[in-house]
Amino acid sequence: MSVAAIGLLVLGLGLIAWVTARARAAAFAGIGGDTKERPHSRPSQHGWYVALWTVLPAALFLVAWQNISGNLVYAQVLASPEAAGLPGFGLQRSTILNEAYALATGASTTAFNREAFALAPAYARALSFYNWIGFTVAMLVAFAAGAWAFSRLSPQFRARTRVERVMMAILLLASLIAILTTLGIVLSLLFESLRFFAMVSPIEFLFGTSWSPQMAIRADQAGSSGAFGAIPLFWGTIFIGAIIAMIVAIPLGLMSAIYLTQYAKPRVRAWLKPILEILAGVPTVVYGYFAALTVAPAIRDLGLSLGIRSSTESALAAGLVMGIMIIPFVSSMADDSIAAVPQAMRDGSLAMGATTSETIKRVLVPAALPGVVGGVLLAVSRAIGETMIVVMAAGLAANLTLNPFDSVTTVTTQIVQLLTGDQEFNSPKTLAAFALGLVLFLVTLALNIVALRVVKKYREAYE
Template identity: 80%
Template sequence: MAVSAIALLIVGLGIVAWLAGRARASAFAAPGKPRPHSLPGQHGWYVALWTVVPALLFIAVWSNVSGGLVYSDVIASPEAQRLPAFGMQRQAILGEAYRLATGASTTAFNPQARALAPVYERAISFYWWIGLAVAALAAFAGGAFAFSRVSPKFRARTRVERSVMALLLLASLIAIITTLGIIVSLLFESIRFFGMVSPVEFLFGLNWSPQIAIRADQAGSSGAFGAVPLFWGTIFIGAIIAMIVAIPLGLMSAIYLTQYAAPSVRSWMKPILEILAGVPTVVYGYFAALTVAPAIRDFATMVGIPSSTESALAAGLVMGIMIIPFVSSMADDSIAAVPQAMRDGSLAMGATKSETIKKVLVPAALPGVVGGVLLAVSRAIGETMIVVMAAGLAANLTANPFESVTTVTTQIVQLLTGDQEFDSPKTLAAFALGLVLFLVTLALNIIALRVVKKYREAYE
């Protein structure tokens, strides 16, 4: 039986504890008796929490400890003494025996694994029953302690609210700790990279060729880690071409849907527009590679402009289409949230509808519009599949949109794909790229928030 079965049993005990605590507290509300501090349901939750939480904490710890205890018992058994001393064959036999014992497999290629499976079964069953017994004991002990404290004057509501607050605090801390873990991991690996490659070369170098040759006489044997072409490709595709497409179309579609479209038209056009946000990026990549890129190449050839099969323009156009819903949805919500009194006041002063939109609605909704643009830029900067399939992998420092370029995220994926050695500057370069991208994105967000705050204060 799995650990999940014990967890379900504990949840069942928690339901019983809630009913018992609630039933005992209900007796306090009889006529003629003083009014209790907390409601019966709050007493029930208090008893249920003391029943469930200690047992679940034990199960969380036991599920990580019991595996090692089972393995130790199996290794110490007489059947395991006949296994090879070390190596892959030993681990393969143990793994096959474990799968037989847990029912994940019914056949065994090695006779030793079949002989070892009953040992695994006995050890797993033994420690499972120990876990069940201790978890049940913890549940009963916690429930009995909480049940004994149920009284008219007991502040069960305060204890339950504090427990919920602690749970919410823990949930928020998980997000913060995860972010700090990402930053620390990036910093640690980036420091190792900058110990091998000069930061000046990385941040200002114009040649990106991270391949390190096996022989010293090969071209680029020492590698070249100038990341400026990658930074430019990211800005060129994600922050210039894509934004030229997404911002006007997204903002104009939001204005039309909120100010000009009939309610029946808006009711079906807005969901259709937001469907674009749910299309997988690989589908956009196929569309860019098979439809947009050949069309752009044929157009460039027709007007006499040299063009590559993969181009920054193809990736940027499709990326701009992909992020239109981000701009449109945020702008739509912000414009719709502008008070009707501001619209009416502008129209009453003699302004036309278009003047009201330009002079009143859009300035008032600017913080939301800027937020949508920032979200769209972040989405575009982090995109990988469209760039791989439509823009290529060549790190070119060019302003020609018809040539092939690449981005930071694409190079990170390429550097970390396959078996890599994490003591090589080629692999560690991916962490340095991620750190720079993180810092740049953070700086842009801080600047944008300050600009929006200043404008809001001036507007108010």
């Protein structure tokens, strides 16, 4: 019996505990009983109290048991007669054990090593033995904790307070997990970046104009020291994500929001708004295919027809498709901001003789501007973190150019390139990815903080 199956049985036992405790508490409340004493908590709260005591201790045991039982199974398998012929410590030994485990659990029906077939029955016996131990102990813990909680039920028992404290603890734990995860990301980036800056000058990294992180094998090879000037990467990120993409996304997103809120009929809006927001749910790799197979060749042919030197992969192709991708981010924020402007302001402007377009230009957009600006900044932070579209349509060349028909690269693309394949984490080439990630993290964090501050500072509260 697997741990997942045991978990489902524990949840079923918790459901039974909830129903039983609720029925017992209903008798306290006089539903099916003759007592006149007013209970402190509702029957459902008594039910949740017993259910939580039934499920949580058993769930904690299963989490701990899943980590402990693996070592016990491994030790029992190695002590079995079938493991006598295993080779010593090494890759072959690990491969045989992994294949035997896959055969025992049914994850695979074939194995490359014949020894795995002989070892699979020992793995199956060990897994079954310790799973049954886990099942027995989990059921005993769930039943004992549930019975103890059930014995405490009484009209005076403060089940509501206990349940609320448990839920508060769970919510606090979820918040701490999110905070600690963010802290772990920042610290991992920071420590590895400090290792990189111990090898490469921060001045060279932040202000250098040559990016060639390839490290030669021998000292006499050309470019053996590498070049880590990240200015071309920063410029490519800004050029594609903050300039070209925004030139596409801001006008189209804002105008679509104005049309949907001011001109479209309710039936048309009910259809167009979900269709527009579908763009936000399309996987970025699909946008990348569209950019590489459709937009990039068309941009190249356009440039050649105009007599402009053009590349098959260009900043313009990636920026246009990226702008289309983030239209829903701009449109949704602008839509909500414009719709939040009171109807009295619209009516007052129209009553003064202003046309609909004048009302939009002079009343609605200025009133909704904080939300629009916040949406634009959030869209920029989304655009500069995009990877797949740039990888497939903009190329990998670190060029410092103003020509949108040239191939450029971005920070995220280079992070993918630097961390692809087997890498040594002691070389500046690999550690450069963490330094780039730290810069990107700080930039996107700053953009999000600015967006929130703009919305908070300039937001007007309407009655």
